[in-house]
Amino acid sequence: MSQGESALELAAKRLESAIHVLEQRLGQKLRDAGAEMGGLFDQDRAKLAAELDQARARERELEEAGAQASVALGRAIQEIRAALNGQEA
Template structure:
């Protein structure tokens, strides 16, 4: 019985050491996530904001191109109408 008690005490000691190391690692990671240069959340948010700005600029460019294409098609259709009317 003394052997099982000493083994249990040794296992409890190892578990306590492992929990202490785990708590230390958790505190370090938590501090890093709040820190300036290592703040992954701020970096991700900034990257997403940049992506959004680029997407909005691209959408404006596409809207401009669509408006130009529509105007060109309108002019072409009018030209075709004029030609067809002149041929009648």
């Protein structure tokens, strides 16, 4: 029976060794995936920041265009009122 026990012990040691190697490889894969994902997150963050800057610039352009349109509309209203008042007189 001592031979059966030593074969069992040998199989258990081989299993422990295989599990250890598997854990090491899995850990490395997780570290690699984490590094890759971190790089992707950095790229996404940079892309979003650039898009936000563009959106803010566009917002400023639209606000300026809106202000100019408001001024032009105000002038047009004044001209129309003046024309109407001139016709009545």
